Each structure stands twice: as C-alpha cells, then as structure tokens.
Amino acid sequence: MQGLRIEGFQEERWQEIVKGVDVELDRGRVLGLIGESGAGKSTIGIASMGFCRPGCRITGGSITFDGLELTSSNDENLRQLRGVRISYVAQSAAASFNPAHRLIAQYVEAPVQHGVMDMSQAESQGKRLYKRLDLPDPENIGNRYPHQVSGGQLQRAMVAMAMACKPDLIVFDEPTTALDVTTQIEVLAAIKDAIRELNTAAIYISHDLAVVAQVSDRIMVLRYGEMVEIGDARAMIAAPREDYTRALLSVRKVREDKVHHAEEGDTLLEVRDVSASYGGPGGVPVLEDITLDLTRCNTIAVVGESGSGKSTLARAITGLLPPTKGSIVFEGKELPPSFKQRDKEMLRRLQMIYQMPDVALNPRQTVQQVLGRPLSFYFGMEGKAQRERVVELLEQIELNARYLDRFPSELSGGEKQRVCIARALAAKPDMIICDEVTSALDQLVADGILRLLQRLQNELKVSYLFITHDLATVKAISDEIVVMLNGRVVEHGPRDVILSPPYHEYTELLLASVPEMDPDWLDNLLHTRAGARLREGPISEQLT
Amino acid sequence: MDSLPVMVGKRLVFGVVTLIAISLMIAVGVELLPGDLAQAILGQSATPETVAAFRRELGLDLPWYTRYITWLGNFMTGDMGTSLANKREISELIGTRLGNTIFLAASAAIVAVPLAVFLGMMAALYRETLFDKMISMTTLSTISFPEFFVAYILIVLLSVQWSVFPSISNIAPDMPLGRKLYAVALPALTLILVVVAHMMRMTRAAIISLMMSPYIEMARLKGIKRSRIIIHHAFPNALSPVINVIVLNLAYLVVGVVVVEVVFVYPGLGQLLVDSVSKRDLPVVQASGLIFAGTYVLLNLTADVLSILANPRLRHPK
Incomplete structure (x- = not known):
C-alpha cells in the first residue's frame, strides 16, 4: 500500500480517517498494526482486501496485491480474490458467523463457491482443520450452529474458515479482543500455528501491544490515521523510538497514591451467603454462597472470566436481581432484597457505573440533564443551585462548564465514562459498583479513568466494588481481591497476598494468561503447558 | 422462554378469551344499532301488536345479555343457531x-x-x-x-x-x-x-x-x-x-x-x-364476526410459531 488515504462520512461531512499510510508486507511475514480506536488500523486492514466499509471511500494512494492494483480493480475481480487469496478473521466471531447456518456450511462456502474444491473435499478438510486447531469433537462440531459453541471455539472456527482456501494473506482484525485471557491463549496459539504452517502473510490488528508482540515480525504503530513508527517487533518492544509507543508500552503501571486507608472494622457492606439464580428459585443458579465484606474507603476487585457470576453479584447487591438466599447488610442494617423495597436514601448511597457508557447515557439528554436528574431526585436541587453543582461535578471529573449542553454523541468514549462517574457522584454515594468500567475503553483512556477513580476516593472517601476481568486493572486499583469461578469465590484476600506466591491454582492460571510484552512469552507458556504433549503434524499436511 | 407447546397452549387460551370478549362486543354493538329486526321484516305498516308478537317469537323481547348467554352456550356446543331473517341454519349459511x-x-x-x-x-x-x-x-x-x-x-x-x-x-x-x-x-x-x-x-x-x-x-x-x-x-x-x-x-x-x-x-x-x-340479524353477525376474529387469532398464532421455527437459537437450543 502506498500513500493510502481513506475518508469516512462522519458528522455530516467527509473526514480523512487514514492519512497517507504506506504498508509493505512480504510473503510469509506478519505485520502487526497497533493503535487506539479511531487510529484507522481496522480500516487499513480491510483496505488490503480492496474493501471499504459502507460510508467510507478510498481517496488516494494505491493497494497492490501480488502485482494487481486493487483500487482500480472491478468488483468481480475483487470478489474472486476475497476468500481465496486474501481472507479475513473478524473481531467478534459471534457476530460474524451467520446465526442461521451451521459452522461447517459456512466453512465450505468460500472453497465451494469459488470452485476451489467440492463440498465433500471441503468438509473433510474442515474437520481436519478443526482437529488441528484443538476444537473438541472435530468430526461433529461443524454440525452445530454458532450459538451452540463457546466464544473461543467460535473464534478458532473462524480462523479455520479463513484458512480454508490456503490464502496468501490473512487479515486478523482484533481476533482475541472479546475473549477471556485464558481463551485468548488458545486462539493466539491457533493463529500462530496457522500462520507458521501455512506460511501465509498476515496483518494482525490489535490495540494490545503485548498480544501483537506474540505473533508479529514487524509492528506498525498508528495514531489518528497516521503512522507513528514502524519497526522490527523485538526491537520496538525493547527500545521504542516515539513517546506514544512508550506510553502504550507503559500503560497501567501507574497508580495514583492512596491517601486514606481503611480502618479496621469500619465495615460498610457485608454480603452474607448470597446465592442467586436467573428464572427464580429453581432456575439456573449463577451465584452460590458468596460472602464478602467491604470496608469504608476501600476498593475490592472482583475478578473472573465471563460467566463467573461477577456481574450477577453486582445485580444482587443493588437489588436488581433479588438473591434467593442470604442477605446484604449495609452499615449493619439488612437491606430488602429487591431495589423496589429500598428507600430513596438507601438507593442514593449505593451507585453503579456500567461497562458501556454509550448505552448507559440517554442519547437525547444533555450532560446538564443527565447530571441534573439525580440532583433533583435525591436532593430536590433545581435551577441555579443545580447548575452550579453540575459544574462542580464536571470539574471533579476533570471536565468543565463547556460540556453542559453537549449530547453524549458529542463526547469521546472516555468523556462519556467520566460523565457516568459524575452521575454516580451526584448522589454523594458511600459506595460505587464499577462494572467493567474500563473494558470498553482504549488503554491510555482507561488509565486516565482509573487514576480519576483513585483520586475521587482520596477526596470523597467513597468505596468501590470493582468488577473486572482484567488483571492489570486489578493490580492498579484494588486493595482487596475476590477471585470468582463458576459462581463461587475461589480466593479472597488483600491484593499483595493474592498477587504474590504461593498462588491459588486458578489465580495462577489467570495471572499466567495475561500477555506480557516479551515476544517469546506465548511460546514459552505453551511449551510449559503442553509439556510432552505431541503435536499432530504440520497444518499444511491436513490441508491437502 | 417457554417451550413451544407451552407457548402455543398459552396463546390458545388467550385466543379463546379474546374471542369471547369480541363476541360480547359484537353483541353490545348490534344492540346499540337503531331499529330492530321485527320492524325491518314486517315493514312500516305492521301494527304494534304484530311487531310485539313477532318479537316474542324471535326471542327479541328478552334482554340482550340473556340472549347473548343462551347464544354463547349453544355456540359452545356447536349449535350456531338459525338466522333470524330467513330461519336457515347459520352453519350451513x-x-x-x-x-x-x-x-x-x-x-x-x-x-x-x-x-x-x-x-x-x-x-x-x-x-x-x-x-x-x-x-x-x-x-x-x-x-x-x-x-x-x-x-x-x-x-x-x-x-x-x-x-x-x-x-x-x-x-x-x-x-x-x-x-x-x-x-x-x-x-x-x-x-x-x-x-x-x-x-x-x-x-x-x-x-x-x-x-x-x-x-x-x-x-x-x-x-x-x-x-x-x-x-x-x-x-x-x-x-x-x-x-x-x-x-x-x-x-x-x-x-x-x-x-x-x-x-x-x-x-x-x-x-x-x-x-x-x-337486517339486524344478530346470530349471523355474531357468528361471522367470531369467524373473522378466530381467523386473526389463529393466523397470528401461526406467525408466532413460524417465527420461532425460523430462529435457529430457539430451534436448536444449546
């Protein structure tokens, strides 16, 4: 790609989202594209297939694939290239598999439709690949529908699908971002195998430098549609040239100092033997006998993979999902199980911040309205007093009065999350439940949010119950850690105890699964884990 | 989410309730219309006595709810009754x-x-x-x-x-x-x-x-x-x-x-x-009204069932 320029139609006008980027990729090599959201990495990735998402257009530069100029090729030529010589692995396998068709039917579609092989050849090759990528029951798993397999399995099935026609280039677009750390390893291993054995070239897109470092030969750092730096993966990790790359490398190492420390015995919230299930008593049990205490001015991090019941715990505490058993005690007083029976004062003292600020804010309300509502609801504050308090809140979250009349669509992701924090603060709560509040944000932005939360705790002595799947976040903010697995607490204790040896077995698995910047981390880990497990021969043999 | 038979059963019960409500509304609606059948059949020149006698014969002197309940009872047992206007069996008509x-x-x-x-x-x-x-x-x-x-x-x-x-x-x-x-x-x-x-x-x-x-x-x-x-x-x-x-x-x-x-x-x-x-022929109006309503209820039930069958998530549970 030479001087590639792509424009997107945003806010009623065409804006350049890729500003003259050069990319060169040799056969059999892997290029990592890294950057925050809006850096244009995904757009560049699919542009290598001569494809532009609706609402985008290529305005300049050239894309040459194996001597063929893609920007001037007609649709039919491009169609014949896609799926055969260049294939694509999308971020969310759950959304990118057609829910109406079986996995194997979607696997064989590209080879059969492009006339590369017939149906039965493609099917048996698919089964071999499923086996190679360690999918369970490879003979029959293809007969399942996408919703019948887990996220990690689905992502591997998509990697298999991309390999079906033995392409020369595979574009991996954040293929592990939506996965748990333990699942991410399986998929990363599958991808690495696929690339190595097929000897295909690949573009690997991610916002996580540690992940990119595991698979790439070279890394390109992008920001605002422009290249920041490019270089050999190992060299860049060892000695980044640009400040921005250094910032990416050093994320989440910072921690705002904690000023107040919890006083022994000053318990704010107790969760006693709480069990909860969906579908009423006798329904699917999600939580079993959870017990934990939160001290005033403290932060408890609840860690676990998806499905471990950590968000359900938040719902049980807030009364959105009344527990089937056990009790929630707040300052020595037992709370009614359902939020409907709790009084306004109780509701005020316990606030919540959600994962997706986009969905948690009403798009038709201005910041003033969003923040004014709790003020009038809890304190009957109206008019000028309300406005002044809103400005004060905005200043607390490091924004200012200029934001008063903006709508959520006019805010960035991090600003939206800040407004959500301010909304919770407006109620002057004693405790805030933060449900994956940084998961949807870019790392640098997430860092800012974590620092803000710590500062607010220092100033306002508020307690946090911090729900997250991300151990880096846990390290940064928690005082105590609760590790959950399958609806139960497996380990509970002060941060420094949990995060230093000897580890609990499951905690160790989680810790070991967090990608490290070391490019050899994945290989070493797999080597240790696999031990003497025999590899079943190179992938290329199974493809013939 | 209920299983398919349970869902169909629930909808059928709701459907029957809807139909009864509709039949009641039809009965009230026809009652509110001006004029009556006896007058219409006998014409302008009939004496009040003749009209009254004819009304008794047709059962029109009874209050509307008595007629409605009798009609509903008969309908449940499969007897749609006869047309007031020409005495033919409604089911046949x-x-x-x-x-x-x-x-x-x-x-x-x-x-x-x-x-x-x-x-x-x-x-x-x-x-x-x-x-x-x-x-x-x-x-x-x-x-x-x-x-x-x-x-x-x-x-x-x-x-x-x-x-x-x-x-x-x-x-x-x-x-x-x-x-x-x-x-x-x-x-x-x-x-x-x-x-x-x-x-x-x-x-x-x-x-x-x-x-x-x-x-x-x-x-x-x-x-x-x-x-x-x-x-x-x-x-x-x-x-x-x-x-x-x-x-x-x-x-x-x-x-x-x-x-x-x-x-x-x-x-x-x-x-x-x-x-x-x-013609103010209440039994026929009620019967055809109910058939129309029944068609709606049944077809909508079919639509619900077909929508479920069209969704692989519901057709192939985990």
Whole structure:
C-alpha cells in the first residue's frame, strides 16, 4: 500500500480517517498494526482486501496485491480474490458467523463457491482443520450452529474458515479482543500455528501491544490515521523510538497514591451467603454462597472470566436481581432484597457505573440533564443551585462548564465514562459498583479513568466494588481481591497476598494468561503447558 | 422462554378469551344499532301488536345479555343457531360463504406472497437503482388507492375495454376449478395489488437492515456473490419480520375483503356480514364476526410459531 488515504462520512461531512499510510508486507511475514480506536488500523486492514466499509471511500494512494492494483480493480475481480487469496478473521466471531447456518456450511462456502474444491473435499478438510486447531469433537462440531459453541471455539472456527482456501494473506482484525485471557491463549496459539504452517502473510490488528508482540515480525504503530513508527517487533518492544509507543508500552503501571486507608472494622457492606439464580428459585443458579465484606474507603476487585457470576453479584447487591438466599447488610442494617423495597436514601448511597457508557447515557439528554436528574431526585436541587453543582461535578471529573449542553454523541468514549462517574457522584454515594468500567475503553483512556477513580476516593472517601476481568486493572486499583469461578469465590484476600506466591491454582492460571510484552512469552507458556504433549503434524499436511 | 407447546397452549387460551370478549362486543354493538329486526321484516305498516308478537317469537323481547348467554352456550356446543331473517341454519349459511372467501383469499395469496418476497429480494439486491425505485413507486401507488378504486379501474380496463375477465364474480360450488379461477381473476388481482406492497416493502427493509451486520460483511469478505448473500445469508435471518407481515396480510385477505366482495358481487362471507348487519340479524353477525376474529387469532398464532421455527437459537437450543 502506498500513500493510502481513506475518508469516512462522519458528522455530516467527509473526514480523512487514514492519512497517507504506506504498508509493505512480504510473503510469509506478519505485520502487526497497533493503535487506539479511531487510529484507522481496522480500516487499513480491510483496505488490503480492496474493501471499504459502507460510508467510507478510498481517496488516494494505491493497494497492490501480488502485482494487481486493487483500487482500480472491478468488483468481480475483487470478489474472486476475497476468500481465496486474501481472507479475513473478524473481531467478534459471534457476530460474524451467520446465526442461521451451521459452522461447517459456512466453512465450505468460500472453497465451494469459488470452485476451489467440492463440498465433500471441503468438509473433510474442515474437520481436519478443526482437529488441528484443538476444537473438541472435530468430526461433529461443524454440525452445530454458532450459538451452540463457546466464544473461543467460535473464534478458532473462524480462523479455520479463513484458512480454508490456503490464502496468501490473512487479515486478523482484533481476533482475541472479546475473549477471556485464558481463551485468548488458545486462539493466539491457533493463529500462530496457522500462520507458521501455512506460511501465509498476515496483518494482525490489535490495540494490545503485548498480544501483537506474540505473533508479529514487524509492528506498525498508528495514531489518528497516521503512522507513528514502524519497526522490527523485538526491537520496538525493547527500545521504542516515539513517546506514544512508550506510553502504550507503559500503560497501567501507574497508580495514583492512596491517601486514606481503611480502618479496621469500619465495615460498610457485608454480603452474607448470597446465592442467586436467573428464572427464580429453581432456575439456573449463577451465584452460590458468596460472602464478602467491604470496608469504608476501600476498593475490592472482583475478578473472573465471563460467566463467573461477577456481574450477577453486582445485580444482587443493588437489588436488581433479588438473591434467593442470604442477605446484604449495609452499615449493619439488612437491606430488602429487591431495589423496589429500598428507600430513596438507601438507593442514593449505593451507585453503579456500567461497562458501556454509550448505552448507559440517554442519547437525547444533555450532560446538564443527565447530571441534573439525580440532583433533583435525591436532593430536590433545581435551577441555579443545580447548575452550579453540575459544574462542580464536571470539574471533579476533570471536565468543565463547556460540556453542559453537549449530547453524549458529542463526547469521546472516555468523556462519556467520566460523565457516568459524575452521575454516580451526584448522589454523594458511600459506595460505587464499577462494572467493567474500563473494558470498553482504549488503554491510555482507561488509565486516565482509573487514576480519576483513585483520586475521587482520596477526596470523597467513597468505596468501590470493582468488577473486572482484567488483571492489570486489578493490580492498579484494588486493595482487596475476590477471585470468582463458576459462581463461587475461589480466593479472597488483600491484593499483595493474592498477587504474590504461593498462588491459588486458578489465580495462577489467570495471572499466567495475561500477555506480557516479551515476544517469546506465548511460546514459552505453551511449551510449559503442553509439556510432552505431541503435536499432530504440520497444518499444511491436513490441508491437502 | 417457554417451550413451544407451552407457548402455543398459552396463546390458545388467550385466543379463546379474546374471542369471547369480541363476541360480547359484537353483541353490545348490534344492540346499540337503531331499529330492530321485527320492524325491518314486517315493514312500516305492521301494527304494534304484530311487531310485539313477532318479537316474542324471535326471542327479541328478552334482554340482550340473556340472549347473548343462551347464544354463547349453544355456540359452545356447536349449535350456531338459525338466522333470524330467513330461519336457515347459520352453519350451513356460513359454510359455503366461508369456503368462497377462503378460495378467493387463497388464490390471491398463492400469487401475492411469492411475488412480494421475490420483488422484495430483488429490490434489496438492486437497491437505489431505477429498478428498485420503479418497484417501490408502483407498489406504493397500488396500496395508496382505495380498494374499490383499484377494483373499478380493473373492471374498466380488463372487462369493459378488453373483455378479458368477467366483472361479476359469480361462482357456484359445482363449477370446475378452472372456471372458478377465471371467475375470481379480477377480485384476486385487486387483492394482490393491494397486499403485495406491504409484504414486498417489509422484505426489502428487513433484508437491507441486515446488510450492515458483521456476518454480511464477513460473507462479502469471503468473496460471496451479492445475490447469494441476499438469498442465503440475509433472507433466512429476515424471516421473522417477513413472516409476521405475510400473516397479517393473509388475515387481511380473509377478513378485509368486504369491499372487494361487494364490488364484484362475490358470494363470500363479507357480503353476508354486510347483509346481516343491515337486517339486524344478530346470530349471523355474531357468528361471522367470531369467524373473522378466530381467523386473526389463529393466523397470528401461526406467525408466532413460524417465527420461532425460523430462529435457529430457539430451534436448536444449546
């Protein structure tokens, strides 16, 4: 790609989202594209297939694939290239598999439709690949529908699908971002195998430098549609040239100092033997006998993979999902199980911040309205007093009065999350439940949010119950850690105890699964884990 | 989410409740109409005594709720009663009429449904082209005209101008199928023109709304042909809304044909209903009203079941 320029139609006008980027990729090599959201990495990735998402257009530069100029090729030529010589692995396998068709039917579609092989050849090759990528029951798993397999399995099935026609280039677009750390390893291993054995070239897109470092030969750092730096993966990790790359490398190492420390015995919230299930008593049990205490001015991090019941715990505490058993005690007083029976004062003292600020804010309300509502609801504050308090809140979250009349669509992701924090603060709560509040944000932005939360705790002595799947976040903010697995607490204790040896077995698995910047981390880990497990021969043999 | 049989059972119970409520509303509604049957049959010159005697004979002197409850009890045991106007068995009266109405509806549906789905897919495939706009314009025009207007235009063109089809659709039970179809050609065509637009536009909209989904992008990046993407990837996922609109239109074909039946003097249920209302023939009105309502309830139930069957998540649970 030479001087590639792509424009997107945003806010009623065409804006350049890729500003003259050069990319060169040799056969059999892997290029990592890294950057925050809006850096244009995904757009560049699919542009290598001569494809532009609706609402985008290529305005300049050239894309040459194996001597063929893609920007001037007609649709039919491009169609014949896609799926055969260049294939694509999308971020969310759950959304990118057609829910109406079986996995194997979607696997064989590209080879059969492009006339590369017939149906039965493609099917048996698919089964071999499923086996190679360690999918369970490879003979029959293809007969399942996408919703019948887990996220990690689905992502591997998509990697298999991309390999079906033995392409020369595979574009991996954040293929592990939506996965748990333990699942991410399986998929990363599958991808690495696929690339190595097929000897295909690949573009690997991610916002996580540690992940990119595991698979790439070279890394390109992008920001605002422009290249920041490019270089050999190992060299860049060892000695980044640009400040921005250094910032990416050093994320989440910072921690705002904690000023107040919890006083022994000053318990704010107790969760006693709480069990909860969906579908009423006798329904699917999600939580079993959870017990934990939160001290005033403290932060408890609840860690676990998806499905471990950590968000359900938040719902049980807030009364959105009344527990089937056990009790929630707040300052020595037992709370009614359902939020409907709790009084306004109780509701005020316990606030919540959600994962997706986009969905948690009403798009038709201005910041003033969003923040004014709790003020009038809890304190009957109206008019000028309300406005002044809103400005004060905005200043607390490091924004200012200029934001008063903006709508959520006019805010960035991090600003939206800040407004959500301010909304919770407006109620002057004693405790805030933060449900994956940084998961949807870019790392640098997430860092800012974590620092803000710590500062607010220092100033306002508020307690946090911090729900997250991300151990880096846990390290940064928690005082105590609760590790959950399958609806139960497996380990509970002060941060420094949990995060230093000897580890609990499951905690160790989680810790070991967090990608490290070391490019050899994945290989070493797999080597240790696999031990003497025999590899079943190179992938290329199974493809013939 | 309930299992399928449980869900169908629940809907059936709701359906019966709805039908009882509707029959009650019909009874009250007819009671509120001015004039009465005895007066209508005996004419202006009848003496008050004769009218009163006749009313007693028909049971019209009883309060309406007594009549309603008796009627409901009989109806439950399968006795629809007799027509007040001509003493014929209602079941027999309605039977042939209902058959005729369903015949007309079916002839229209067999053409209209596939045509609408096909046009919808084509319009989605050639979106924003001249072809798409032509289809949209044509179907929107036909749906915008009142039915009787479409009907008369068709009569003027196809029966007066060119004499292709008869303008009066008289059919009898013993006619061969071909002649029957020939007789209903114009009313069926009218109905087709009226219902195609809805279904076609829904198919188009449902498919187009799916075209932004990631699995469609995936299919495009797999180099799949556009026509195959529409038919194989988008349409199966668009089925649920499309089925609902189709079924609503089928229901319309059965119960909404009153005007068309009147224009073409077609011996269907709609005509019977109109006649019976003007004659204050309560049992017939109630019976046909209930049949119409029952059709709606049943077809909507069918739509719900089909939507579930169209969803692989519900068809193949984990």
